[in-house]
Amino acid sequence: MQLASAVDPQLADLSNKLIYSAMVVYTLAMFAHMIEWTFGSRGAVAVRSKEQAGSLAETVATAEKKAKKVTVTVAGAGGGTTTLTRTAVAGEGATVVTSGRGADEEDGPGAAGTNEKADLAGRIAVSLTVLGAVLHAGGIVTRGLSVSRWPWGNMYEFSCAFAFAMTAAYLVLLATRKNVRWLGLPVVLAGLLTLGIATTVLYTDSEQLVPALHSPWLAIHVSTAIFCGGAFYAAFIATLLYLGKDSFDKRTAAGLTTGPLGTSASIWRRLPAASTFDKLSYRINALVFPLWTFTIIAGAIWAEAAWGKYWEWDPKETWSFITWVAYACYLHARATAGWKGRKAAYLALAAFACWLFNYYGVNIFVTGKHSYAGI
Amino acid sequence: MSNTTTETEQPPAPEDGAAERLSTAPVESDGPTGIGAFGWARWMWRQLTSMRVALILLFLLSLAAIPGSLIPQYQNGQGQLKVEAWKARHATVAPVYEKLQLFDVYSSVWFSAIYILLFVSLAGCIVPRTWQFVGVLRSQPPAAPRNLTRMPVHAVWRTEADADRVNAAAHRLLRKRGFRAHLSGGAVAAEKGYLREVGNLLFHLSLFALLGGFAWASLASGTGGKLMVEGEGYSNTITQLDDFNGTRFYGNQDLDPFYLKLNGFTSKFQTKGDQIGAARQFTANVEYYAGGDESKLKKSTIEVNHPLEIGGSKVYLIGHGYAPVISVKNGKGDVVYRGAVPFLPQDGNLTSTGVVKVSDYGLGPDGNKTQLGFSGFFLPTAPLSFEGTGPVSLFPGDAAPELVLNAFSGDLGTDSGLPQNVYQLNTRKLTQLVQDGEPAKARLKLGEGWTLPDGYGSVTFEGYKQWASFNVSHRPGNAIALAGGVLAILGLIGSLFIQRRRIWVRAVALPGGGTQVELAGLARSESAKIAEELAELAVDLQDDAPASEEEDDAAASEEDAAPAASEGEGGATETDVPEETGVPTAPEASSDPAVPADQKSKE
Numbered sequence A: 001m002q003l004a005s006a007v008d009p010q011l012a013d014l015s016n017k018l019i020y021s022a023m024v025v026y027t028l029a030m031f032a033h034m035i036e037w038t039f040g041s042r043g044a045v046a047v048r049s050k051e052q053a054g055s056l057a058e059t060v061a062t063a064e065k066k067a068k069k070v071t072v073t074v075a076g077a078g079g080g081t082t083t084l085t086r087t088a089v090a091g092e093g094a095t096v097v098t099s100g101r102g103a104d105e106e107d108g109p110g111a112a113g114t115n116e117k118a119d120l121a122g123r124i125a126v127s128l129t130v131l132g133a134v135l136h137a138g139g140i141v142t143r144g145l146s147v148s149r150w151p152w153g154n155m156y157e158f159s160c161a162f163a164f165a166m167t168a169a170y171l172v173l174l175a176t177r178k179n180v181r182w183l184g185l186p187v188v189l190a191g192l193l194t195l196g197i198a199t200t201v202l203y204t205d206s207e208q209l210v211p212a213l214h215s216p217w218l219a220i221h222v223s224t225a226i227f228c229g230g231a232f233y234a235a236f237i238a239t240l241l242y243l244g245k246d247s248f249d250k251r252t253a254a255g256l257t258t259g260p261l262g263t264s265a266s267i268w269r270r271l272p273a274a275s276t277f278d279k280l281s282y283r284i285n286a287l288v289f290p291l292w293t294f295t296i297i298a299g300a301i302w303a304e305a306a307w308g309k310y311w312e313w314d315p316k317e318t319w320s321f322i323t324w325v326a327y328a329c330y331l332h333a334r335a336t337a338g339w340k341g342r343k344a345a346y347l348a349l350a351a352f353a354c355w356l357f358n359y360y361g362v363n364i365f366v367t368g369k370h371s372y373a374g375i
Numbered sequence B: 001m002s003n004t005t006t007e008t009e010q011p012p013a014p015e016d017g018a019a020e021r022l023s024t025a026p027v028e029s030d031g032p033t034g035i036g037a038f039g040w041a042r043w044m045w046r047q048l049t050s051m052r053v054a055l056i057l058l059f060l061l062s063l064a065a066i067p068g069s070l071i072p073q074y075q076n077g078q079g080q081l082k083v084e085a086w087k088a089r090h091a092t093v094a095p096v097y098e099k100l101q102l103f104d105v106y107s108s109v110w111f112s113a114i115y116i117l118l119f120v121s122l123a124g125c126i127v128p129r130t131w132q133f134v135g136v137l138r139s140q141p142p143a144a145p146r147n148l149t150r151m152p153v154h155a156v157w158r159t160e161a162d163a164d165r166v167n168a169a170a171h172r173l174l175r176k177r178g179f180r181a182h183l184s185g186g187a188v189a190a191e192k193g194y195l196r197e198v199g200n201l202l203f204h205l206s207l208f209a210l211l212g213g214f215a216w217a218s219l220a221s222g223t224g225g226k227l228m229v230e231g232e233g234y235s236n237t238i239t240q241l242d243d244f245n246g247t248r249f250y251g252n253q254d255l256d257p258f259y260l261k262l263n264g265f266t267s268k269f270q271t272k273g274d275q276i277g278a279a280r281q282f283t284a285n286v287e288y289y290a291g292g293d294e295s296k297l298k299k300s301t302i303e304v305n306h307p308l309e310i311g312g313s314k315v316y317l318i319g320h321g322y323a324p325v326i327s328v329k330n331g332k333g334d335v336v337y338r339g340a341v342p343f344l345p346q347d348g349n350l351t352s353t354g355v356v357k358v359s360d361y362g363l364g365p366d367g368n369k370t371q372l373g374f375s376g377f378f379l380p381t382a383p384l385s386f387e388g389t390g391p392v393s394l395f396p397g398d399a400a401p402e403l404v405l406n407a408f409s410g411d412l413g414t415d416s417g418l419p420q421n422v423y424q425l426n427t428r429k430l431t432q433l434v435q436d437g438e439p440a441k442a443r444l445k446l447g448e449g450w451t452l453p454d455g456y457g458s459v460t461f462e463g464y465k466q467w468a469s470f471n472v473s474h475r476p477g478n479a480i481a482l483a484g485g486v487l488a489i490l491g492l493i494g495s496l497f498i499q500r501r502r503i504w505v506r507a508v509a510l511p512g513g514g515t516q517v518e519l520a521g522l523a524r525s526e527s528a529k530i531a532e533e534l535a536e537l538a539v540d541l542q543d544d545a546p547a548s549e550e551e552d553d554a555a556a557s558e559e560d561a562a563p564a565a566s567e568g569e570g571g572a573t574e575t576d577v578p579e580e581t582g583v584p585t586a587p588e589a590s591s592d593p594a595v596p597a598d599q600k601s602k603e
């Protein structure tokens, strides 16, 4: 009888502490975001942010004779138009891009509105999120080091990695100067929720893996699954916000002054346009769908190596398939006349519900071959 | 041209129709055309191959897959047992479920109906589209609509350059950007992103490969089971396998011929922490040869994720346990039984149960022919006392192995000729021996013996070996399914990441001198990139066609061409469909009923 390879208890302990610290910091970030939203409602929410209007005027002014200037008109959904202006200095290759938008698809100014205090709170929140993510990453890495393997062998580890993937995706978008700070609060909330469930319900000590999980496919299949989960989650948030903003727009058109479900109109006004949310959720889902397909195929290859059959309709496999078909349904809906907009959005919500059930529901309530150590 | 808030009450914005032509989506038809059975058949076929029905079928497919994940299925691992157990617990609904094939969802009539319909729909949709796409590839991009400034994405300016030269420059620039461009009738028509359609068609076609791989596997695969104690070997024939499940094209006679022997087995377990006892490593050391050629004997290992491929079969390690080596002597001291007997694990710590059947015992103490049977437990790590727990192992490793045995004598039933379960003792004609007024029972440590009561002889726990059980699986069609999967991903990437778009440029000499340059772009509604692409093109084009100073005039003339949103009646006017030019080189456009020319908005 040989001994199994050892676990480094100090590193394992450090990992737990780092994860808890990350949760504390995320909580602070959440409060900062809440302050941002609260203060932001006090500032005047300009229908068109000054900044945007200003820069547009500026371009027109600087487009002197020597410059090449083009204005492209884009027809919008509601009958309005938006324009995109591009200028280039003649003889030089460099182009200056300015995009202006018409009143039709105005993105709101963001959570902080025009309030400086709120903006400061928002910046603090982002810094805290970065700090939290660093601690979080440290927690995952030390967990892996403590057992010298990929740190996603059970649901606790899977959840930690998944929450991290989501936060990291958001921070990467921010870093590339995309206008996504409005995502901060939902992302931090979703991350905290996932970590909360992970540390309370799903926790297991850091250990080696059962032989069924000794496979390079663990790293491939599970890490892509984690990534897909994070991205689907983000798309889900965008879909919800699209539905909310869309209702808000309709209520506004009908002369109502509050958002759906009695929410404050000020919140909705500060958020991006419904079409922005809609496009975002479509783009994320479309981007992730091929990867999700890959995840399922990688899982099938692994199953073939481990169990002898690449597809056995094991509950986990079945629900991955259901999720896949549901997202295929959504993509089809987008391409089918009469199914765009809200109907497609409902399908996206249903598809994400399938994903969630596959993750929590199947692991906890249904017994199948996909048993993780611990849970 | 984002059209995400389109309401169902409103007529679909016409630009959708225009954009749809950039996809392989079939055109939706409203009702049966023509009369009689043929008309109806054609209508039904159109419906079946429409996107709406495809959507519904996909939705149904995902719904139909759900029950199979919640109700035990025959085809899952240990399905039979689980289904029987479930049926026993739900006796009232079980017959109904059985009728509805709910224990066999994935081969049920209704599940099959859905996916077969889906694949018929797919074929009916994709095959014609493929031909159509080939036609599109052969012809030129559709000619420019008459009024480019009515297109959803457009740009206009005025220049002093000559119209023909501007068109030629636009043609050149578009080609440089990788567009298929075509200059005729004073306008350039260009299109790019054909790979999107290729990807989409490839994806849908590869679904057939996946289905084919599945179908072949279910017709021509078979799996058998074999349990071997260390040192044992077997030939892969129906008589030597423990069990075998064949299919139409892989039956008892078709088994891949090979020989396999288990030389040794290694297992490791977690020794501390809250997962103590969890398995960490299983390795079976084997030797084998394919076919009948013994000289090709090779050594190898089989692990949980690493099956061994022999001939057309793969051998998977699926279980392991202990086989105590037991010897039995009769009253005269002759060895009547000696062997390693596989005991089956009952829990995670490998508390194992098994039986020993001594069928050749010979004559008993009373001079009559009799047989002995033993049932009992093997505990790899036995506790000090069974008090309160009974015989349970504490750990799956062999730290303190013990054997617990009950002894029986009588008729084992082995001579009746009926097949018997080797792991169970049929005690109907057996009586348990009695020792000191109690049922005869012994707890043996390694090497210990037990003298049976009433002169029945003795039993010795000589040692133990490990056994491993294997799944021998022959499954063709994997490569096809895998190829289908890989192609599907490639197709999806092309289909979802590549934009198919058209750009038109027209430069016309104005009556008052000078030239008006019009650019327009058309893409699927999800893309905002077309505007940027058009802007880049326009900037480049201005090298050849610099804008005149009186920009405002150009802007004004644009206003004439397309009334601003504020004057229009709702959304439709501004986002007008390109009117068809009637140029015969636009076959796709002129035959497309989904894009009616909007008469109302003509000036």
Ligand code: HEM
Binding pocket: A325, A327, A328, A331, A332, A335, B022, B023, B024, B025, B026, B048, B049, B050, B051, B054, B058, B118, B119, B121, B122, B123, B125, B126, B200, B204, B207, B495, B496
């Ligand atoms: C077997 C199940 C099917 C699956 C899993 C499936 C999946 C998909 C997916 C994921 C897309 C998105 C790719 C994209 O947006 O370009 C797509 C697009 C498409 N599918 Fe399917 N599909 C199936 C069956 C069908 C059927 C039966 C039809 C025909 C009636 C069809 C026609 C189309 C068309 C025309 C598109 C392209 C729409 C566009 O241009 O955006 N599909 N399909």
